[in-house]
Amino acid sequence: MNLNRAAIPAVLLLTSSMSALGNPHLTLIESTPCLQAYREWFYTDVRRRPAEFSATAAGATPEQCDEARQVHERIVQEQADQLKRDQEAAATAARDEELRQQAAAAAEAKRRSHARQAATAAATAKQAAEDAQARKPGVRIGMTKAEVINTTSWGKPWSVRKTTNASGTLEQWHYGDSNFLYFEQGRLVTIQN
Structure with a gap:
């Protein structure tokens, strides 16, 4: 050239x-x-x-x-x-990135919302169960174990301790905070609270 x-x-x-x-x-x-x-x-x-x-x-x-x-x-x-x-390409890339970030933020917000709803539903169900249990009547001497569990506000015990002696078997049901029920031959004989 x-x-x-x-x-x-x-x-x-x-x-x-x-x-x-x-x-x-x-x-x-x-x-x-x-x-x-x-x-x-x-x-x-x-x-x-x-x-x-x-x-x-x-x-x-x-x-x-x-x-x-x-x-x-x-x-x-x-x-x-x-x-x-x-x-224009830079503006499009910036818009795409902004949309991606908005979508990610929306997905995270939705996930958090679902988690809050699940936690609220679980707490509501637990409270409803506790309220239903509290509306049940208390225990009475002479009730069977099944009646105490199914029809009273006491429900299932936290722990059960069995003691056997010459007169038979004594069951001690513990409900926490010094609350106890005592059963002999399948019937409630003592309430301690």
Whole structure:
């Protein structure tokens, strides 16, 4: 590739966009000495518009300079389009991440809600069972073991201790806090509380 000295800075300025336009613009740079002059003019005063450029470099025709301006405009437009695509992709990625985080937060909130509901339901069921047991009547001397367990507020004992002596077997049912029921021959004989 044989470039004149005036076109070398133009090539360096366009290297970032070579993939956007491909080889045709390199050929144009080689054959258009006014491209460097155009780019210098374009970047000196950003308020200028490409249509205002009328200078021609030595040895370049007005058509070549016009074509160089058009190439530059395409490069600038493609760079702006690529920047816009990159910004849109970044915005989409940010939205996707935000949606993922919101979904994760919603799933965690739902899991916690279900856990609270399960705990509340368990506590409610336990309280209902305790209330139902408390509404049952107390014990009376002469009741059987089955009657004490099924029909009284005492229910099942925490522990049972059996003592056998010459007069028979004595069962001691412990209900905690010094509450005891004593059974002889299957009947309640003593209440201790």
